[in-house]
Amino acid sequence: MKKLQNKDKKPVPVKTEPINRRDFFNKAWKGLGILAGIEVIAMLGGFMFSGKPKNNPVNKQLLEAGLVDTFAKNSVSAFMGGRFFLARQSDGGFIALSLRCTHLGCSIAWEEDKKRFICPCHSSAFDISGEVLNPPAARALDYYPVIIENNMVKVDIGTLVERSSFKKDQLQYA
Amino acid sequence: MRAILLHLHPVRVSEQSIRFNRTFGLGGMAALLILIQLITGILLRFYYTPVPSEAYNSVVFTRTQVLFGQFVRNIHYWSGVFLLLVAFLHFLRVFLTGAYRDTRKINWLFGLFLLVLIVLLNFTGYLLPWDQLAYWAITVSTNIIGYFPLIGESLRTAVLAGNELNAETLRTFFTFHTAVLPFLLLLLVMYHFWRVRKAGGIMLPVSAEKGEMVPSMPNLVFKEFIVALVLIAVLFTFSVFFNAPLLEKANPAYSLNPTKAPWYFAGVQELLMHFHPFFAAFIIPVGVVVFLAWIPYAKYDVPANGHWFISPAGKKSSADTARFSAIITIAGILFNEYILNFETMLSPVPAFISNGILPMLILAGFMAAYYKYYLKKLSLPKAETVQAVFVFITVSFIVLTIVGIFFRGKDMALAFPWNV
Numbered sequence: 001m002k003k004l005q006n007k008d009k010k011p012v013p014v015k016t017e018p019i020n021r022r023d024f025f026n027k028a029w030k031g032l033g034i035l036a037g038i039e040v041i042a043m044l045g046g047f048m049f050s051g052k053p054k055n056n057p058v059n060k061q062l063l064e065a066g067l068v069d070t071f072a073k074n075s076v077s078a079f080m081g082g083r084f085f086l087a088r089q090s091d092g093g094f095i096a097l098s099l100r101c102t103h104l105g106c107s108i109a110w111e112e113d114k115k116r117f118i119c120p121c122h123s124s125a126f127d128i129s130g131e132v133l134n135p136p137a138a139r140a141l142d143y144y145p146v147i148i149e150n151n152m153v154k155v156d157i158g159t160l161v162e163r164s165s166f167k168k169d170q171l172q173y174a
Numbered sequence: 175m176r177a178i179l180l181h182l183h184p185v186r187v188s189e190q191s192i193r194f195n196r197t198f199g200l201g202g203m204a205a206l207l208i209l210i211q212l213i214t215g216i217l218l219r220f221y222y223t224p225v226p227s228e229a230y231n232s233v234v235f236t237r238t239q240v241l242f243g244q245f246v247r248n249i250h251y252w253s254g255v256f257l258l259l260v261a262f263l264h265f266l267r268v269f270l271t272g273a274y275r276d277t278r279k280i281n282w283l284f285g286l287f288l289l290v291l292i293v294l295l296n297f298t299g300y301l302l303p304w305d306q307l308a309y310w311a312i313t314v315s316t317n318i319i320g321y322f323p324l325i326g327e328s329l330r331t332a333v334l335a336g337n338e339l340n341a342e343t344l345r346t347f348f349t350f351h352t353a354v355l356p357f358l359l360l361l362l363v364m365y366h367f368w369r370v371r372k373a374g375g376i377m378l379p380v381s382a383e384k385g386e387m388v389p390s391m392p393n394l395v396f397k398e399f400i401v402a403l404v405l406i407a408v409l410f411t412f413s414v415f416f417n418a419p420l421l422e423k424a425n426p427a428y429s430l431n432p433t434k435a436p437w438y439f440a441g442v443q444e445l446l447m448h449f450h451p452f453f454a455a456f457i458i459p460v461g462v463v464v465f466l467a468w469i470p471y472a473k474y475d476v477p478a479n480g481h482w483f484i485s486p487a488g489k490k491s492s493a494d495t496a497r498f499s500a501i502i503t504i505a506g507i508l509f510n511e512y513i514l515n516f517e518t519m520l521s522p523v524p525a526f527i528s529n530g531i532l533p534m535l536i537l538a539g540f541m542a543a544y545y546k547y548y549l550k551k552l553s554l555p556k557a558e559t560v561q562a563v564f565v566f567i568t569v570s571f572i573v574l575t576i577v578g579i580f581f582r583g584k585d586m587a588l589a590f591p592w593n594v
Binding site: 080099100103104105106107108109119120121122123136138160 | 310313314316317318337338426427428429430431432433446447525585586587
């Protein structure tokens with residue numbers, strides 16, 4: 001819209017149609033409709049998600065695995081109830097490995113003769129520290145923090161730690 | 175009864191449009207299968223308990239203690255399988271006769287959405303028996319979702335309602351399977367039919383003479399009746415002789431070997447054996463869906479003529495592309511399995527490059543060469559080039575799915591079907 005066609009001429013005021021009653025109500029209904037829509041969506045969202053269990057890994061859940069000396073060095077003990085393997089490395093360090101394969105979530109199994117974890121689904125393999133020996137898995141096994149108090153090994157099964165590879169400081173010593 | 179039938183159909187239809195081999199009755203078959211699914215699904219619900227500790231027992235109870243329980247469950251299972259197959263064939267027929275343009279654009283998109291709904295219905299139903307097969311197939315499939323970039327992990331936990339399968343997952347799947355999805359499916363199926371009527375019935379070849387207009391009753395209705403009877407006969411025969419699978423109760427501590435995704439995801443799972451998950455589970459499937467949704471909105475130089483494969487030249491280029499696709503897919507699988515494994519060969523390089531970008535580039539190279547040295551030389555109209563791409567994707571998908579279902583044995587190694 002050209003407001004000014006010539007500097008000499010006076011500016012032409014822009015004509016606006018005065019809003020009539022019908023327009024007003026049409027707009028008002030539309031606005032109310034949108035508002036109602038938003039309310040319904042918010043209500044649905046609130047309904048759907050507020051009742052779901054919170055995925056809060058903060059709560060500590062300690063499971064007593066046993067006395068330090070009951071676990072031989074370079075050995076693996078399964079705790080199926082806690083969904084982990086307690087692996088004691090050859091240097092005496094403890095790590096509690098999740099039994100969930102990092103590829104597609106199948107349950108791994110420990111092969112004592114080959115000293116490795118094997119996933120039956122797609123044959124990923126992991127060593128005793130959870131490090132990947134054979135793809136398709138791309139990450140080392142997740143682990144639960146181990147706490148050793150008064151010679152007792154405890155595993156915090158409320159906190160799952162993800163990692164890309166094995167590092168020495170993930171081990172706990174008595 | 176007569177009034178209902180005539181309400182669903184126009185009073186008169188063109189003789190041309192009701193020839194059986196025009197559509198093979200695939201859309202109608204899908205509608206009938208959906209109806210059978212509803213009826214058998216409702217029956218099964220009378221005995222099913224959607225709680226992990228009870229679900230498996232309630233299925234066993236249905237099978238062993240309920241009169242016709244096994245039979246009804248089998249019908250439900252097999253009509254689910256048939257429905258997916260029939261819907262897929264229907265989708266192929268619609269594309270290959272060019273019935274996706276002009277007034278049919280929207281209906282093509284709704285058709286795609288219906289296909290997705292049917293897959294989701296199959297998928298949510300797969301978990302319900304809570305046996306080993308269900309538990310691990312859903313575990314594997316939902317972990318595939320976890321590989322989507324950014325939203326993957328939160329989407330996975332949202333679908334599972336937790337970090338792994340639990341009671342909440344079962345209840346969510348049950349609600350979607352028996353309420354949300356069937357409701358949506360019914361609504362959209364009605365709309366889908368209505369759009370076909372609005373488009374003036376099914377797509378007819380331009381060359382065919384219009385043909386005489388004949389009353390739908392009995393000409394069309396009787397044909398539909400025969401198709402329905404044959405379909406029901408085949409379905410029931412299947413359900414008498416082949417039981418729906420049911421293994422032992424789900425055991426989270428013990429995975430099956432091999433663990434396979436449900437059969438309709440076997441193609442994606444096969445891709446996962448060869449590509450980094452980012453490509454196999456995200457880039458490739460999303461690319462295919464975007465391509466399919468784009469098809470009706472591309473600018474074409476020639477209007478659709480309703481002929482299968484558009485023209486004799488289109489037929490030939492499609493056949494050649496199908497052969498090329500099958501060969502390159504099979505060769506790729508064998509090559510990657512036995513000769514060259516990029517991931518172990520180039521282990522210092524991140525898997526994203528060695529097992530993702532590199533094989534993608536090689537594949538793209540082959541396709542570009544095929545386009546440059548073969549397709550381009552034919553100087554096809556655009557619709558036929560799009561058709562060739564469609565055929566390439568479809569055939570490759572079918573081959574991957576067949577390999578995934580029938581040729582993957584222990585440890586997911588390649589094996590012959592009789593050893594699987």
